[in-house]
Amino acid sequence: xxxxSPLPAEAIDFEKGGGLxxxxxxxxxxxxxxxxxxxxxxxxxxxxxxxxxxxxxRSKNRLWTKGETSGDVLxxxxxxxxxxxxxxxxxxxxxxxxxxxxxxxxxxxIPGPVLAFLGQLSGIIDxxxxxxxxxxxTARLLSSGINKIAQKVGEEGVETxxxxxxxxxxxxxxxxxxxxxxxxxxxxxxxxSLTDVAEELQRRHAK
Numbered sequence: 001x002x003x004x005s006p007l008p009a010e011a012i013d014f015e016k017g018g019g020l021x022x023x024x025x026x027x028x029x030x031x032x033x034x035x036x037x038x039x040x041x042x043x044x045x046x047x048x049x050x051x052x053x054x055x056x057x058r059s060k061n062r063l064w065t066k067g068e069t070s071g072d073v074l075x076x077x078x079x080x081x082x083x084x085x086x087x088x089x090x091x092x093x094x095x096x097x098x099x100x101x102x103x104x105x106x107x108x109x110i111p112g113p114v115l116a117f118l119g120q121l122s123g124i125i126d127x128x129x130x131x132x133x134x135x136x137x138t139a140r141l142l143s144s145g146i147n148k149i150a151q152k153v154g155e156e157g158v159e160t161x162x163x164x165x166x167x168x169x170x171x172x173x174x175x176x177x178x179x180x181x182x183x184x185x186x187x188x189x190x191x192x193s194l195t196d197v198a199e200e201l202q203r204r205h206a207k
Contacts, residue, residue: 007081011081012085012086023036026090027091030117034092037053054066153182153183
């Protein structure tokens, strides 16, 4: 779990549900609801200890770590209880599809908020960076070094400004998309992401 204290089992009212509480899993980057499972105290402890989302399977009658067979695990980011302490909200990063039917979510590939795609794109950039290779433009750009990536951001910034001043809306959105993508790659190369940028904007707004 990233930088947060574990949630103790004593803080959860497991008794109300006969030893189980519902656990809603949400994509930590996009906000998509991925699945609903059930946890008991043992599953909660295992989730926080291993960093992999683990449930109590009512059909198997045992602990079940999501992806233990398929490899499509859910890596824990954070976990919180609701106001009545009888339900959990789990934020996680999925590795592969969450549903056994092959969809991102057990609720189907329902489109999320448009801006949520930036979170999905951040995950794609991470995947391309890890995979490497010459087939991926992202991987090639990352391997070219910070200076080259920064140069591309500068070029795209100028092209976006020119489009904003003298071209139509389609040209501006196209250039802005190029700028945002290359900025995300630059952030990745520095070990950062748009999440860090959003947090900085939140800090400024709070002031």
